[in-house]
Amino acid sequence: VSTAVVDLGGTYVRSAIVSREGEPLRGRVQQRTDHAQGSDGVIAQIGRVLRESVASVGCGWEDIENLIVSTPGPVTPQTGIVFSPPNMLGWNDVPLRSKLFELLHVPTVLVNDANAAALGEFYFGAGSGTRNMVYITVSTGIGGGVIVEGQLLSGPSGTAGEIGHMTIDRTGPQCKCGNVGCLEAIASGTAIASRFHAAVAGVESHEPAASVDTSRATAADVVRGAYAGDEPARSIFLDAAEAIGVGVVNCLHLFNPDVVVIGGGVSNAGPILFDTIDRIVGARAMPVPRQAAIVMKAVLGDDAGLMGAVAMALGRTPSASTELSGVDPKEPVGHGCADARPE
Amino acid sequence: VSTAVVDLGGTYVRSAIVSREGEPLRGRVQQRTDHAQGSDGVIAQIGRVLRESVASVGCGWEDIENLIVSTPGPVTPQTGIVFSPPNMLGWNDVPLRSKLFELLHVPTVLVNDANAAALGEFYFGAGSGTRNMVYITVSTGIGGGVIVEGQLLSGPSGTAGEIGHMTIDRTGPQCKCGNVGCLEAIASGTAIASRFHAAVAGVESHEPAASVDTSRATAADVVRGAYAGDEPARSIFLDAAEAIGVGVVNCLHLFNPDVVVIGGGVSNAGPILFDTIDRIVGARAMPVPRQAAIVMKAVLGDDAGLMGAVAMALGRTPSASTELSGVDPKEPVGHGCADARPE
Numbered sequence: 001v002s003t004a005v006v007d008l009g010g011t012y013v014r015s016a017i018v019s020r021e022g023e024p025l026r027g028r029v030q031q032r033t034d035h036a037q038g039s040d041g042v043i044a045q046i047g048r049v050l051r052e053s054v055a056s057v058g059c060g061w062e063d064i065e066n067l068i069v070s071t072p073g074p075v076t077p078q079t080g081i082v083f084s085p086p087n088m089l090g091w092n093d094v095p096l097r098s099k100l101f102e103l104l105h106v107p108t109v110l111v112n113d114a115n116a117a118a119l120g121e122f123y124f125g126a127g128s129g130t131r132n133m134v135y136i137t138v139s140t141g142i143g144g145g146v147i148v149e150g151q152l153l154s155g156p157s158g159t160a161g162e163i164g165h166m167t168i169d170r171t172g173p174q175c176k177c178g179n180v181g182c183l184e185a186i187a188s189g190t191a192i193a194s195r196f197h198a199a200v201a202g203v204e205s206h207e208p209a210a211s212v213d214t215s216r217a218t219a220a221d222v223v224r225g226a227y228a229g230d231e232p233a234r235s236i237f238l239d240a241a242e243a244i245g246v247g248v249v250n251c252l253h254l255f256n257p258d259v260v261v262i263g264g265g266v267s268n269a270g271p272i273l274f275d276t277i278d279r280i281v282g283a284r285a286m287p288v289p290r291q292a293a294i295v296m297k298a299v300l301g302d303d304a305g306l307m308g309a310v311a312m313a314l315g316r317t318p319s320a321s322t323e324l325s326g327v328d329p330k331e332p333v334g335h336g337c338a339d340a341r342p343e
Numbered sequence: 344v345s346t347a348v349v350d351l352g353g354t355y356v357r358s359a360i361v362s363r364e365g366e367p368l369r370g371r372v373q374q375r376t377d378h379a380q381g382s383d384g385v386i387a388q389i390g391r392v393l394r395e396s397v398a399s400v401g402c403g404w405e406d407i408e409n410l411i412v413s414t415p416g417p418v419t420p421q422t423g424i425v426f427s428p429p430n431m432l433g434w435n436d437v438p439l440r441s442k443l444f445e446l447l448h449v450p451t452v453l454v455n456d457a458n459a460a461a462l463g464e465f466y467f468g469a470g471s472g473t474r475n476m477v478y479i480t481v482s483t484g485i486g487g488g489v490i491v492e493g494q495l496l497s498g499p500s501g502t503a504g505e506i507g508h509m510t511i512d513r514t515g516p517q518c519k520c521g522n523v524g525c526l527e528a529i530a531s532g533t534a535i536a537s538r539f540h541a542a543v544a545g546v547e548s549h550e551p552a553a554s555v556d557t558s559r560a561t562a563a564d565v566v567r568g569a570y571a572g573d574e575p576a577r578s579i580f581l582d583a584a585e586a587i588g589v590g591v592v593n594c595l596h597l598f599n600p601d602v603v604v605i606g607g608g609v610s611n612a613g614p615i616l617f618d619t620i621d622r623i624v625g626a627r628a629m630p631v632p633r634q635a636a637i638v639m640k641a642v643l644g645d646d647a648g649l650m651g652a653v654a655m656a657l658g659r660t661p662s663a664s665t666e667l668s669g670v671d672p673k674e675p676v677g678h679g680c681a682d683a684r685p686e
Contacts, residue, residue: 074629074631076631083630083631131499132498132499146597148491148496149494151492153491153598154599155475155598155599155600155632155635156474156475156599156600156601156635157599157631157632157634157635158599159596159599159629159631159632159635160597160598160599160632161597161599162596162597162629162632163597165596165629166509166593166596166597167511167589167592167593167627168510168511168512168513168524169511169512169513169514170511170512170585170586170589171512172513177629178626178627178628178629179592179596179627179628179629180627242513243513246510246513246523249510249522250509250510250593253502253505253508253509253522254489254503254504254505254506254509254597255496255498255503256497256498256499256500256501256502256503256504257498257499258499283521284510284521284522284523285521285522286417286502286505286508286520286521286522287426288417288419288426288500288502289498289500289502289503289505291500292498292499292500292502
């Protein structure tokens with residue numbers, strides 16, 4: 001019997017089977033997320049990628065004992081409901097866990113994607129060997145996961161660790177979440193790109209030093225422009241990096257972690273990001289928590305979420321294993337049940 | 344054998360003996376903190392108030408098995424060093440635990456005062472019956488303590504939960520701690536009073552609606568002025584209350600607590616404070632963590648810190664009881680040792 005894991009994202013659906021020996025992820029399958037049929041279409045797609053993973057490791061669906069799914073958006077693990085993730089248009093309060101159970105007939109655990117990535121980095125990546133870690137992923141949005149004495153900080157609704165929705169500028173820009181001056185509204189990849197677009201819009205004389213199509217520039221383009229000396233790109237990226245530094249300082253003061261791990265696409269920006277964070281932390285953080293912590297880049301890349309699910313499958317997180325064994329006993333158990341095979 | 348508890352503050356030194364039955368605090372003694380001789384003088388004073396407490400319950404110093412001290416300022420429980428608490432002038436890296444041991448010869452545990460108050464409210468006050476609590480004390484400064492699944496969030500240096508030193512306005516006022524735009528720099532009692540002084544300084548026409556001596560107004564005077572319709576007092580207090588609301592929203596998003604408890608002198612401000620917090624939380628917080636939490640006033644008043652020490656003495660906090668039994672075995676144990684009596 002095995003555990004299947006899924007990393008559901010706005011761009012890709014990935015799946016794999018957890019191996020307890022050797023390579024932890026076997027039968028890896030990746031497809032571009034098909035948003036055409038809304039949440040029901042994506043849920044059917046999860047079934048298809050899982051079937052491929054199971055087949056490719058040479059076992060049958062009846063060998064799958066349970067399923068762990070990393071999902072975008074705030075999610076309440078107890079109810080299995082996913083609340084309007086920003087990268088999944090049309091997803092509003094989707095009862096993902098019960099829908100997956102209807103389709104697959106295996107007990108399923110949901111985990112917020114940033115929390116899953118935090119667990120992955122904690123057990124297998126930049127945080128391994130520590131006890132207290134803050135993980136910040138700077139991507140389309142900004143997510144987070146906090147590990148306190150080896151346990152994922154979850155809270156009664158499972159929504160703790162929303163580091164991207166911490167106000168760092170109380171009179172700052174409106175955030176999509178409804179709050180004001182959130183770190184995400186200032187420093188996410190989306191915010192960096194749109195601030196760049198706004199800065200160069202209508203500026204006829206703007207000749208980017210890098211070969212950037214300014215009207216379609218992504219955050220990665222802004223980073224390239226910043227290194228190439230393009231002035232709007234440089235000042236906008238530095239401001240975002242300073243904001244991330246302020247977020248790190250807040251995390252040092254609130255959580256007193258051993259390590260702060262920065263992941264997500266924007267974490268590939270190199271020294272312009274990490275030198276700026278170091279400067280802000282050096283200037284602003286209180287000495288004791290500053291000296292206790294290091295700030296470093298995530299190491300698992302796109303695998304962080306799946307590896308977090310592996311950690312949960314291996315029982316590395318007591319709260320997760322409670323969840324696994326705490327599935328409603330009235331629900332039929334999937335393994336050994338031929339009807340449970342996804343079509 | 345008994346545990347003695349001390350609440351060391353910038354204004355008062357309080358002590359008591361923990362009773363395991365009936366009234367939890369017996370032999371209560373309170374003196375104004377005597378700062379004249381610096382930290383050594385205050386430490387000697389702690390010895391005197393403790394001797395009074397012990398005598399008043401009819402036992403001898405040899406009956407005191409251990410001591411728990413709530414102290415201002417960041418403190419590392421492991422080393423027992425107190426770092427420059429803002430209300431204790433001249434205290435810089437005072438090795439309070441070892442100095443108390445030299446004087447009193449009993450194993451001593453130090454706890455940050457806001458953390459102690461958080462434990463008190465969690466076990467005996469506004470947080471009792473919950474699992475996850477954020478405590479914010481708004482007084483001379485702003486302190487905090489966070490309880491996660493029944494455990495005090497501490498961190499490797501013991502400095503977690505510094506909610507007052509969370510930046511909520513990254514271009515805001517400089518804080519004494521070195522950081523910028525901290526909640527404390529905007530909304531502490533000290534900040535409220537000094538912002539009021541600055542607002543009315545040189546304003547000849549300012550006729551306060553309340554009978555406030557504007558040049559010496561305290562935060563409590565500003566609150567009175569705000570209720571009486573004094574315009575500068577009202578706008579400054581409302582701004583501070585909104586900032587506290589922003590801090591509460593951040594705590595909801597980061598910790599997803601069951602309850603947020605507001606203590607400290609400023610928490611006596613009544614509806615002008617709590618209605619403003621509710622308005623900001625209603626407008627800005629994400630629905631799921633908002634619905635999970637209530638925001639309420641602390642209930643233990645000045646006793647919160649001592650009651651937190653009682654919780655530790657009764658072993659309600661596993662980390663604290665580990666600490667109690669984890670005292671260096673090479674150190675002599677105080678109970679039964681006549682030499683240990685403070686002179």
